[in-house]
Amino acid sequence: MAVTEAERGAMTRALALAANGPRGINPQVGAVILSPAGEVLAEGWHRGAGTPHAEVDALSKLAPGQAAGATAVVTLEPCNHTGRTGPCAQALIDAGVSRVVYAVDDPGDASSGGGDRLRAAGVEVVAGEQADASRHLIADWLTVQRLNRPHVTVKWAQSLDGRAAASDGSSQWITGPEARADVHRRRAEADAIVVGTGTVLADDPALTARDGQALYARQPIPVVIGSRPTPPGAAVHRHPHAPLFYDTRDLTAVLADLRDRGVQRVFIEGGPTIASAFVAAGCADTVLAYIAPVLLGGDRLALTDIGVSSIGDAVRLQVDEWLPVGVDLLAIARPATDPAAGKEGS
Known part of the structure; x- marks a missing residue:
């Protein structure tokens, strides 16, 4: 599935937002929420362990129901597990997001699978947009996750x-x-x-x-x-x-x-x-x-x-x-x- 110009621009912005986050045990992740017309509704990024993930940070800036039918553009596959915070995939589903575009698959045994969870809920999912740029940003974290x-x-x-x-x-x-x-x-x-x-x-x-x-x-x-x-x-x-x-x-x-x-x-x-x-x-x-x-x-x-x-x-x-x-x-x-x-x- 092709991405739109608005989504491509949103991913570039999400990568810039991700770089605001600290390098540590958690990956640097950015998110942009787009309206059905392609306008930016909200932005967010992950600020460190125990803080809201990028998707939730962005959603928190919207009024209830404002994300219905929206597109979430995220630099890493929305997580699918409950740790210090809940699963971002479910948060996007609950918010009524209809489409998710992300860059890199989450390699974690527990945290991966967010894309499948979104698809099962009827959300359109596109993976791989600007994947190289996202991998470069979180290369150290990916190495730890994949090679231990x-x-x-x-x-x-x-x-x-x-x-x-x-x-x-x-x-x-x-x-x-x-x-x-x-x-x-x-x-x-x-x-x-x-x-x-x-x-x-x-x-x-x-x-x-x-x-x-x-x-x-x-x-x-x-x-x-x-x-x-x-x-x-x-x-x-x-x-x-x-x-x-x-x-x-x-x-x-x-x-x-x-x-x-x-x-x-x-x-x-x-x-x-x-x-x-x-x-x-x-x-x-x-x-x-x-x-x-x-x-x-x-x-x-x-x-x-x-x-x-x-x-x-x-x-x-x-x-x-x-x-x-x-x-x-x-x-x-x-x-x-x-x-x-x-x-x-x-």
Whole structure:
């Protein structure tokens, strides 16, 4: 079923509204209610755990009966379960909405099925409108729901010829100040920042997120993976959060424990060894490659062995954005075949 121009515009608006909500254990969701003539009647978004969902937030702004025959445009399939709030699918049915257009299917075992519930009540349902944009907005939440582990961003900085350091091991600074500031801003958006013990011993990083000389209000939890001990005087011990240490090479176990601790967004900040391990394990949901216009040569590659023995085994990426950052270039990419991506259709 085709969407109307009014519904398409409403979805664009709903996505903008969704971005107002906090990133956390619940997805960012926006909703717009349209009259039968395509005029906006109400808007809403989800403001965090325990607050009304986007559809209910929008409906709450209407008088009783005002939503009869209306269309609800929502960035995520209306939920179908009772948690801290009731099922949004039923709220739309009770309000008399006759059509629902949504972007992405809800992957939750308990919360999914809202579309089917609406159809069973005689509501016309269209799925998949601007699904890619919605998936991008809630990518970390979708990863947690579908793969039962945190969303992993693997970051590295490299020279134009793919090196992470010069032959003597020096790497500060390959990229310019604008790129480094961009990294710190993205660190502040993560729940945890991960390095290997090699990086701790070689660079003694603080693993904080800094805005210039000041710390961002939101700091990721520092995580160190590896068997070598971290010195008692290491900078990571002065982090605002107590660091977590994992003496294991089992990345699945590490991610499972972080998930149990409520971590949803993991930022891999270590060197080539730890970055390569996450890529090889298929646990790189987003890749941030900062590319500096310098040439280093040598064998200090940004990635080492990731299990690719022939070109047919190459890890294929889809670049979502090429972003100039000062004199450097940032490639923001994700796996071409995304195990956390659902299949929405109309």
